[in-house]
Amino acid sequence: xxxxxxxxxxxxxxxxxxxxxxxxxxxxxxxxxxxxxxxxxxxxxxxxxxxxxxxxxxxxxxxxxxxxxxxxxxxxxxxxxxxxxxxxxxxxxxxxxxxxxxxxxxxxxxxxxxx
Amino acid sequence: xxxxxxxxxxxxxxxxxxxxxxxxxxxxxxxxxxxxxxxxxxxxxxxxxxxxxxxxxxxxxxxxxxxxxxxxxxxxxxxxxxxxxxxxxxxxxxxxxxxxxxxxxxxxxxxxxxxxxxxxxxxxxxxxxxxxxxxxxxxxxxxxxxxxxxxxxxxxxxxxxxxxxxxxxxxxxxxxxxxxxxxxxxxxxxxxxxxxxxxxxxxxxxxxxxxxxxxxxxxxxxxxxxxxxxxxxxxxxxxxxxxxxxxxxxxxxxxxxxxxxxxxxxxxxxxxxxxxxxxxxxxxxxxxxxxxxxxxxxxxxxxxxxxxxxxxxxxxxxxxxxxxxxxxxxxxxxxxxxxxxxxxxxxxxxxxxxxxxxxxxxxxxxxxxxxxxxxxxxxxxxxxxxxxxxxxxxxxxxxxxxxxxxxxxxxxxxxxxxxxxxxxxxxxxxxxxxxxxxxxxxxxxxxxxxxxxxxxx
Numbered sequence: 299x300x301x302x303x304x305x306x307x308x309x310x311x312x313x314x315x316x317x318x319x320x321x322x323x324x325x326x327x328x329x330x331x332x333x334x335x336x337x338x339x340x341x342x343x344x345x346x347x348x349x350x351x352x353x354x355x356x357x358x359x360x361x362x363x364x365x366x367x368x369x370x371x372x373x374x375x376x377x378x379x380x381x382x383x384x385x386x387x388x389x390x391x392x393x394x395x396x397x398x399x400x401x402x403x404x405x406x407x408x409x410x411x412x413x
Numbered sequence: 414x415x416x417x418x419x420x421x422x423x424x425x426x427x428x429x430x431x432x433x434x435x436x437x438x439x440x441x442x443x444x445x446x447x448x449x450x451x452x453x454x455x456x457x458x459x460x461x462x463x464x465x466x467x468x469x470x471x472x473x474x475x476x477x478x479x480x481x482x483x484x485x486x487x488x489x490x491x492x493x494x495x496x497x498x499x500x501x502x503x504x505x506x507x508x509x510x511x512x513x514x515x516x517x518x519x520x521x522x523x524x525x526x527x528x529x530x531x532x533x534x535x536x537x538x539x540x541x542x543x544x545x546x547x548x549x550x551x552x553x554x555x556x557x558x559x560x561x562x563x564x565x566x567x568x569x570x571x572x573x574x575x576x577x578x579x580x581x582x583x584x585x586x587x588x589x590x591x592x593x594x595x596x597x598x599x600x601x602x603x604x605x606x607x608x609x610x611x612x613x614x615x616x617x618x619x620x621x622x623x624x625x626x627x628x629x630x631x632x633x634x635x636x637x638x639x640x641x642x643x644x645x646x647x648x649x650x651x652x653x654x655x656x657x658x659x660x661x662x663x664x665x666x667x668x669x670x671x672x673x674x675x676x677x678x679x680x681x682x683x684x685x686x687x688x689x690x691x692x693x694x695x696x697x698x699x700x701x702x703x704x705x706x707x708x709x710x711x712x713x714x715x716x717x718x719x720x721x722x723x724x725x726x727x728x729x730x731x732x733x734x735x736x737x738x739x740x741x742x743x744x745x746x747x748x749x750x751x752x753x754x755x756x757x758x759x760x761x762x763x764x765x766x767x768x769x770x771x772x773x774x775x776x777x778x779x780x781x782x783x784x785x786x787x788x789x790x791x792x793x794x795x796x797x798x799x800x801x802x803x804x805x806x807x808x809x810x811x812x813x814x815x816x817x818x819x820x821x822x823x824x825x826x827x828x829x830x831x832x833x834x835x836x837x838x839x840x841x842x843x844x845x846x847x848x849x850x851x852x853x854x855x856x857x858x859x860x861x862x863x864x865x866x867x868x869x870x
Contacts, residue, residue: 312641312677314634316686319854325684327677361690365706365719366680372688382464382737382852385778385812413640 301407308399309411311337315395320380321372322391324398328367329412337369338362340403346371349401350394353377371398420658424603425454426596426620427653427667430488430505431627433460437487439627439651442667444492446653448499449668455578455599456496458488458505459592459625466589467734467850469509470542470564481515481586482507486522493519494526502578504595508535508586510564515586516869531584534577538864539589541565541731541857548861553733554853560735563850567731567857570696571617572608573866574598582868589732591695593621596654604658615700615722616660618693622700623664623682623717627651630664630682631713632672645671661718663710674713683707683717692723694730699723728856737851741813741821743828743844746787747836748806755836756781756809762835763811763827770823775813782808787841808841814849821846 310333313325326341328334347358353376361370377391378384384391405411427447429440440456447454460482473480482488485507496503508515512535523531541549542565549565550558569587571594577585579602587595597617600606606613623630630652632643643649650670656662664674683702687693690702701721708716743763747755760779767775786808789795811828815821825844832839 308640312637312681314681314685316684318686318688319852321688323684323686323688325681327680327684329677361688363684363690363702363705365704366683366702368680368684370684370687370690380852382734382850383814385740385776385814387780387810 302404303407304402305405305411306399307341307401307403309413310403310405311399313395313399315392317377317380317390317392320375320377322376322394324371324373324395326369326371326398331367332409333412334364334367336403336405336409341369341401345401346373346398349397350376420453420603422453423655423657424600425450425452425653425655426599426624427454427456428459428624428627428651429456429492430458430460431625431629432462433465433482433484435460435627437484438491440488440492442670443651443653444495444501446667447501448495453603454501456492456501456503457595457599457624458503458507459595459627460484460488461506461509461589463732463852464850466509466566466732467564467852469511470734473510478511478514480511481509481518485515485518489519489522490526493522494528497523497528497531497583502583502585502599504574504578504585504587504599506587506590506592506595508588510540510588512537512586512588513869519584519586520870532582532868533584533586534580534582534866534868536569536573536577536585536587536590536864536866538862539566539569539587541567544863549857552855552857554855556851557733557735557853560737560851563734563736565731565733567729567862568696569729569862569864570594571597571601573864575601577866578602580868591697592625593618593695594697596621596624597697600656611698611722611724612720613660613722614698616662616720617656618695618698618700619683619702619705619717619720620654620656620662622693623679624652624654626682626685628672629685630678631666631674632678635678635681641677643671643673647671660720661716664715664717665713674715676707676709676715679707679715679717694726696725696729698725727859729859729862731855731857732852733855734850734852737849738814738816739818739821740847740849741815741824742810742847743825744782744808744810744842745828745831745835745839746806746808746841747839748788749838750805752805752807753781755838756807759809759831759835759839760811762831763824766827767824772820772823775815775820778812780810782810818846
């Protein structure tokens with residue numbers, strides 16, 4: 299990838315966090331369909347597991363929705379017990395999409411950031 | 414919804430609340446829009462989170478007449494007369510732990526508004542603790558057997574809501590039903606969809622899923638300045654879905670409001686709290702988003718089609734809540750030179766003192782919050798000069814879960830004592846002690862659940 303730049307995922311994708319018990323789900327959605335294949339290549343289960351390792355997920359799964367240019371991550375056991383058990387002010391973990399969107403991705407020189 | 418025969422005309426479903434804490438006046442522009450459209454319409458309210466129901470059970474124990482949504486009257490008062498006058502049925506899970514109690518309150522409200530007697534239906538059978546059996550006890554999660562049970566409520570589906578609407582209900586009050594069933598019920602009544610027509614049931618379920626969080630699909634919970642700007646977000650309009658007989662639907666919002674509906678807002682909400690997008694389990698159907706497609710039809714109008722469905726699960730999910738001790742929290746701020754070091758020292762002092770008082774094993778969470786919490790004046794002039802700066806105004810937060818209230822008091826006492834016994838210049842102590850509920854889930858065979866509905870006078 300000659301001429302590729304490192305950018306935050308936030309520049310080309312948006313997302314939302316949901317919770318059920320101790321399970322957190324985070325969507326990652328390309329603003330521009332031209333970035334979709336880049337997301338599939340670079341925003342992987344392995345990288346998300348690494349980013350969230352301090353929360354000790356028991357598993358990270360990625361589901362792809364190519365027609366929506368979106369992917370859905372499901373992280374198990376990352377919410378310290380979830381809304382009724384965690385000591386975190388954000389016991390739902392609603393802010394965690396903000397963490398995922400800090401992931402660094404390499405943008406090839408022929409593509410532009412959306413924002 | 415005046416006729417009971419199947420209709421091919423689209424059904425408009427508006428949402429008036431997406432959670433118990435939602436805006437009281439959000440439904441007003443929704444109902445105004447439904448009336449202006451003049452087509453068959455329903456208004457739904459979703460106000461019952463997992464935790465909300467357990468809290469309602471606790472309230473009902475203390476006061477037998479209580480246990481329904483505390484904001485029921487605030488939600489309904491501004492729209493009830495218009496809905497009745499224009500034959501817009503209302504469906505809500507605001508019955509919580511006491512649907513008959515909510516129904517009685519709705520009758521009172523109707524009388525106070527000078528309305529004719531309403532037909533108010535309640536859906537029952539979700540409360541499994543009320544019909545406790547050995548068979549149920551065997552299904553409960555192990556952890557809940559050692560604790561004091563507060564509630565066991567099973568997620569019912571859409572069928573009882575549909576039956577009540579077909580019988581002519583003006584208002585349907587439920588306790589625990591799957592949130593999307595609040596929309597699927599009216600769709601079943603309107604279109605007479607077959608209960609094994611999985612694709613249509615899944616489409617109606619996803620319509621309910623899109624609606625159930627209120628403004629989360631219309632620009633609420635979405636704005637990111639400079640990245641995702643939302644017009645007039647303070648005045649965000651709540652969603653209205655136009656659902657067609659074949660299951661496709663159009664997402665829109667109340668007229669003359671702020672917010673926006675586009676592919677981005679709909680995609681975020683479509684995937685919200687979904688795990689495997691090919692298998693979203695509900696009591697009515699297993700929904701599958703693999704082939705779902707979105708199309709922007711015009712300003713604030715997005716069409717959703719291509720949702721598939723598969724046979725509904727054999728078991729129903731139940732949420733089990735049991736007593737979970739106490740949450741003790743205390744906060745104090747430090748500002749100026751060396752603020753972070755002083756705040757950290759304050760945390761160490763509390764930890765040492767609690768150990769000295771016999772709570773050394775307690776797991777303490779410590780946070781250092783923020784950039785400005787005590788220097789600023791009430792009018793906020795300080796902020797104008799310090800828009801962005803390095804932290805020299807931090808707030809220590811200490812939190813722990815304890816089994817006994819007396820231990821919670823020890824923690825909050827120690828945070829308060831930081832005023833005189835802690836590091837220099839601490840200010841702004843706040844403490845709280847909150848009873849906690851723990852929750853878990855279990856799965857109940859469908860045939861063991863006795864769901865029903867009836868009119869309440």
